[in-house]
Amino acid sequence: MKNPLDSLWGTVISGLVLTVILYEIVKNYLN
Amino acid sequence: MELVPALARWLHLLAGVMWIGLLYYFNFVQADAMKAATADGTAAGISKHVAPRALFYFRWAAVVTWLAGATLLGSQFVPAFTLSKGMAGIGIGAWLGTIMLLNVWGIIWPNQKKILGLKPATDEEKAKARRAAFLASRTNTMLSMPMLFFMAGGWSHRAIFGM
Numbered sequence: 644m645k646n647p648l649d650s651l652w653g654t655v656i657s658g659l660v661l662t663v664i665l666y667e668i669v670k671n672y673l674n
Numbered sequence: 675m676e677l678v679p680a681l682a683r684w685l686h687l688l689a690g691v692m693w694i695g696l697l698y699y700f701n702f703v704q705a706d707a708m709k710a711a712t713a714d715g716t717a718a719g720i721s722k723h724v725a726p727r728a729l730f731y732f733r734w735a736a737v738v739t740w741l742a743g744a745t746l747l748g749s750q751f752v753p754a755f756t757l758s759k760g761m762a763g764i765g766i767g768a769w770l771g772t773i774m775l776l777n778v779w780g781i782i783w784p785n786q787k788k789i790l791g792l793k794p795a796t797d798e799e800k801a802k803a804r805r806a807a808f809l810a811s812r813t814n815t816m817l818s819m820p821m822l823f824f825m826a827g828g829w830s831h832r833a834i835f836g837m
Contacts, residue, residue: 648809649812657816661817669762669766669824
């Protein structure tokens with residue numbers, strides 16, 4: 644599997660996905 | 675005493691803009707520019723004159739950003755980093771910023787010294803250093819997105835978090 648960080652789009656999409664995941668964790672478990 | 679947090683917030687934003695601005699410059703501009711410049715034989719202009727200056731402001735802006743952020747947190751430093759109730763949002767932002775700072779000083783800068791010839795390295799070591807620095811830089815670009823989301827958590831984010 645190709646590393647998504649090798650492309651700029653892969654990096655930006657990974658950042659968006661990570662933002663949503665962390666947001667859900669904070670909202671549901673840490674707030 | 676409201677002056678210290680006010681100045682710390684201002685400095686945190688000033689240095690943060692420089693740090694993340696230069697991070698985006700490296701990832702969105704310089705990486706592709708270096709490929710094109712290497713192909714036409716003009717890469718030395720970037721690696722000799724631009725990159726070392728950009729890296730200087732990049733790594734020190736990271737330190738100033740973190741210190742100003744820690745000052746701004748003040749007595750909330752521990753509650754933020756332990757993700758205490760009501761502090762988890764800014765705490766996640768602070769953790770991401772801290773990981774990014776460690777990436778800058780622990781991976782990106784030591785490897786860039788080899789790439790730019792500031793530290794002796796064989797061609798093989800340089801190739802490895804280039805890959806490590808590239809991936810650490812891309813990781814920081816990825817982490818910057820949730821980091822800025824959680825750092826920017828003000829009244830608007832209260833709506834998003836349903837508080």
